[in-house]
Amino acid sequence: MVYKKYRIAFIARIIILFIALTLLAYSISIVNTYMIVLAVVASLTTALNLYKFIMKRFIEIDDFFEAVKYRDFSRWYPEEHGSKDIQRLHKGFNEVNRTIREVNSEKEAQYLYLQKILEVVQVGIIAYNLKTGYILWINESIKDMLNIPSIKNISFIQSRNKEIYNELFIRNHSSSTSISLEIKNEKSKVLVSHSIFEVESNTFKLVVLQNIDAPLNQNESEAWKKLLSVMTHEIMNSIAPISSLAETLKENIRESMKRPVIQPLITEDLYEGIESIKKRSDGLMKFARTYRSLNKITHLNLHRIKVDELFHSIDSLMSPSLEAKGVLIDFEIDPSDLEIEIDSYLIEQVLINLILNSVDACKKIEGPTIKILANKSLNGNTIIKVTDNGSGIPEEIMDTIFVPFFSTKKNGSGIGLSLCKQIMLLHQGKIQFQSIEGQGTTISLVF
Numbered sequence: 001m002v003y004k005k006y007r008i009a010f011i012a013r014i015i016i017l018f019i020a021l022t023l024l025a026y027s028i029s030i031v032n033t034y035m036i037v038l039a040v041v042a043s044l045t046t047a048l049n050l051y052k053f054i055m056k057r058f059i060e061i062d063d064f065f066e067a068v069k070y071r072d073f074s075r076w077y078p079e080e081h082g083s084k085d086i087q088r089l090h091k092g093f094n095e096v097n098r099t100i101r102e103v104n105s106e107k108e109a110q111y112l113y114l115q116k117i118l119e120v121v122q123v124g125i126i127a128y129n130l131k132t133g134y135i136l137w138i139n140e141s142i143k144d145m146l147n148i149p150s151i152k153n154i155s156f157i158q159s160r161n162k163e164i165y166n167e168l169f170i171r172n173h174s175s176s177t178s179i180s181l182e183i184k185n186e187k188s189k190v191l192v193s194h195s196i197f198e199v200e201s202n203t204f205k206l207v208v209l210q211n212i213d214a215p216l217n218q219n220e221s222e223a224w225k226k227l228l229s230v231m232t233h234e235i236m237n238s239i240a241p242i243s244s245l246a247e248t249l250k251e252n253i254r255e256s257m258k259r260p261v262i263q264p265l266i267t268e269d270l271y272e273g274i275e276s277i278k279k280r281s282d283g284l285m286k287f288a289r290t291y292r293s294l295n296k297i298t299h300l301n302l303h304r305i306k307v308d309e310l311f312h313s314i315d316s317l318m319s320p321s322l323e324a325k326g327v328l329i330d331f332e333i334d335p336s337d338l339e340i341e342i343d344s345y346l347i348e349q350v351l352i353n354l355i356l357n358s359v360d361a362c363k364k365i366e367g368p369t370i371k372i373l374a375n376k377s378l379n380g381n382t383i384i385k386v387t388d389n390g391s392g393i394p395e396e397i398m399d400t401i402f403v404p405f406f407s408t409k410k411n412g413s414g415i416g417l418s419l420c421k422q423i424m425l426l427h428q429g430k431i432q433f434q435s436i437e438g439q440g441t442t443i444s445l446v447f
Helices: 002-030 033-069 084-120 140-146 155-160 162-170 213-258 267-295 307-324 344-361 395-400 416-426
Strands: 124-129 135-138 177-183 186-199 202-211 303-306 328-334 339-342 369-376 382-388 430-436 440-446
Touching: 002 033, 033 084, 124 140, 140 177, 140 202, 155 162, 162 177, 162 202, 213 267, 303 307, 307 328, 307 339, 307 344, 307 369, 339 344, 344 369, 344 382, 344 416, 344 440, 416 430
Parallel strands: 328 369
Antiparallel strands: 124 135, 124 202, 177 186, 186 202, 303 339, 369 382, 382 440, 430 440
């Protein structure tokens, strides 16, 4: 509606100008001086009015563009004065300025939010101009890691520690790389990665640094605590009866030597005692051999096989014993021609171990069933799942089932799941589990 009025006003001025020019032409043709003067004045007045009418809008637009050029979005254009189309134009200018101010305000809030996050994270971050070395961004964590003050250019690091400068800013670490840096005469293990990005015509490099000494030490310490706790328990269980029995035999022999007639040495008891010590010692040796087996597997013999062949081999091996125990086992593959690159010997060992665990879990269950499923996940990983309807894993021991030597079985070594996990790690995969006590367990091998 507003622009319709603008068009009508513009066309009216054109028509008036045309009439004035026509009158001027007619006056000249009849040589009427008064009419000529009148027509000239009318033509000039109309032309000037049309010029001002058009230029007023161009001046308003030019003024707005000038403000945009200098990023001045704080101006307010009056929406109640002037013609309707000028008011409409001013309203549009104000709306653009308001929108841009809101966007800038949101960007500033996001920047401050991101800035606070980057300041508190325990990951060192520095971004700098690849050509000039000028630092775009640096957080406190990387200053603490590298023992440097606030700096504006990475050349400061070059002058202070050339080795760190070369390692972090000259060498390429496109993927996360573990390196050692000497800071304050101490070696620190860090994870470093680089990324290059462009802003307008400038190229920047982002360096991310993470100190992994503390997490590694903490994880290692926790692992050792768990390991030593279980080892101590197992070893004490074996040594205590050996020591007690040896002390009893020693006392009997000593009494027999002092008073051979009253307390003669019964060789049968002595033999049984020594036999018991031998059995206990053999058990302790077996425990030590089991521990050493954790480090046996160091490399893989990989080859591509059909999952159907792997399952057929497992089925042939396990079915007879499972049938004797009344356990139903079911294999499913989707798609049927699914292939996988693995060390088949080791993965067979893993699957056998998991199946035997499921059999133990189903001992007191009616209609025990084990289902083995192989399929592709949405992200392209191959997954083999071993599911049973057994007793499940109690919640209080879920965090310890992969700890070496931990076992809930009376005669278990606690090494099976640890070996399974190590084999999966060698395959650059992982082992996961879901369990509900009293309903069953699913162990997933993710390749």
